[in-house]
Amino acid sequence: MSDLEAYRLKARAWLESVAPTFGRAAQAGLPEAQHLALGRRYQRARFDAGFAGINWDTAFGGQGLSPLHKLIFEQEEMPFGMPMGYFGVSLGISVPVVMRFAQDREWARERVLAALRGDEIWCQLFSEPSGGSDLAGVRTRAEPDGNGWKLNGQKLWTTFAQHSDYGVIIARNDPAVPKHKGLTFFWVDMRSPGVTVRPIRLAAAGHDHVNEVFFDNVGLTDGQRLSPVGSGFATAMATLMIERYSASDPAGFGPSIDTFAALAREVEVNGRPAIEDGRVRSALARGYAMRAGLEAITTRAMKMMAAGMEPGPEGSLNKLVSVRSRQKLSELAIDLMGTLGLAWDQHASSKDDWVASWLAAPTGRIAGGADEMLLNTIAEKILGLPQDHRPDKGVPFNQIPA
């Protein structure tokens, strides 16, 4: 047995051992505060068992293993539905930036450890009311103030800002230069005076988790700067590559194709099992073919990583293709149920309930890069097609029509 297979079995055994304490059943019906507390205990248990920061430097409390080990753990963890959502942005995006770029290394080490233990949570303050896709268009200002900086503006869609101790933020330090050039990257203490967090309710049920965040003369020291002045955009792009491998789900984080097949056997069309209907068979078969392809892409990428090779860019198809397909399959599943499909259980999980999956699917097509932006990235970065026409190119930010 290979080292990686042994690791997979070890991870699975541990997950099974803690599933009664943290798994789906243990979370059922918990109010948010208790659910968060359970999540923190789970993260702590992961840390204590040596399954946190799997591919991070041991000097920062990590395990010093490969990204492949991390992927394997995430693949094993996914079916259990563990309460780890609170730490997704924190450990997947924000903390790795702090670990790499924070100026005070000892302070960074303390933060990373606290985050790995689930004691502290970090948010990512990028998107704003004026735009999310156009990240370089942010308007929140960072103005020099004595030896430090002063933040003013508004962020939007900030996941778990209400639970966050800290955030990483991108702000405009110079509006008189073209938009990509006048940005700087900082970390911010979310308990600072002048920070206000307000929840935003989403159409899909579940605990509310996005917010708008206001900055009103929030003071920052220059030590909170994570990029050279004016180089925030490049740093932000680089940080997205730090944790570029994370577990994907060919079902787009919706119900499995087997769940669809089971439904099609149960419900009837024209007095016969729906699975005998050609339209349903076609959707089942094509849904499977698409998911099997994504799964094969992932398996091949992992084998390449195990062989010390860099996986191909086709892994970037996962979110685009799988979530879109989940959205359509969920619509069809609700259709098949007919009037029996009208019920809405606000606490059901997107992984096994078609209505929950359908209601939450649009989020998956927007958050973390909208479909259209992903297509642009594939076209430009992988295929070498030209950029769109951009009227704001090279224009000083303060002269771009709002």
Place this chain on the structure above:
Amino acid sequence: MSIVHTGEQQAIASESRRVLDARTDKVRLLGLLQGIGEYDRPFWDTAVGQGWTGLAVPEAHGGLGLGLIELGLVAQATGAVTAGAPFLTTNHGAACALLAGDDAALQARWLPGIAAGEAVGAVAFAEGAVLPAMPRTELVDGRLFGVKTGVTAGLRADFAVVWARRDGKPALALADIAGISRRPIDSFDNSRLFADLVFSDTPATLLAEGDAARIMALDILARMAVITAHEQVGGAEALLFVARDYANTRKAFGQPIGAFQSVKHRIAELYGLVEIARANCIHAAALADDPGGQPDFLKAAAAARLAATEAYDTAARDCVQIHGGIGVTWEAGLHLHMRRARSLAIEQGNMLFWEDLLAAELSGVSA
């Protein structure tokens, strides 16, 4: 399971691509569209010279003893250039039937010829539908009677593996067809050499019957479908690059047309279809070559086939569209791919067949 190709396999892929790029002549292929019974001899000479004909034939029968992974990579290269002869696929199907049929005399008669690229076998299963539950073609006292329709390579084949009925049960039989009557089909893709084969008191050898014959026929069809899926991926990928290159150079309204998102996103979507189909193909070929892969092979073959048909059809449609008027001309030759996308979509079973088969595998309920 999926795999990462070895260095040798990558070499087969790039070398077959290089050789075919150098030796394929579009004008010659366009000419073949207008003749019945003609195939691209320089292509077949190349296949023989490069040893592709023996790639997946066991060493004991004069081949190299490799498998569907390698043959698939060559098929991908042939698909990219819309190669002008179908024999690599049909001969693999015929060879599988010979090996599964376990008749030493027949194997000795045909396999070395297949490996050397001298003999051509056809797989004659279809009667309209690709694999009718109970074919009308009948095997009586070692003689075949009936008509097999639209048989690929039917105008050139020396022998055929025939899906027939015998005593009310399905059967697989092998017949030397040198003397039989063939009705040529004037098709939209003539180098596939489609013909109806008319069996009338034609001597044939029984290879299998009943459930064993059905399982064998399905396995042969699935293996051919995986080769074809590789060909489709090769074709789709070639079109993806043609579309990309054209979109980067053709200008309208003061910019390359590739800067318009309706063009750019179409091409990005093609990339997705091609990569999903390719991954399914690699997975299916790896299962076929793995002794333990049998239980999942049919599902994987169906997935590869569906994904590849969708990729190639869409690529053909969109690539022509992206070219504007020049795309629909005879000389530009994009229609070579358009035609091939359709002929390959029908050979080895259409979308409906594979959707139903896959749905049955996934749900346990047959159509």
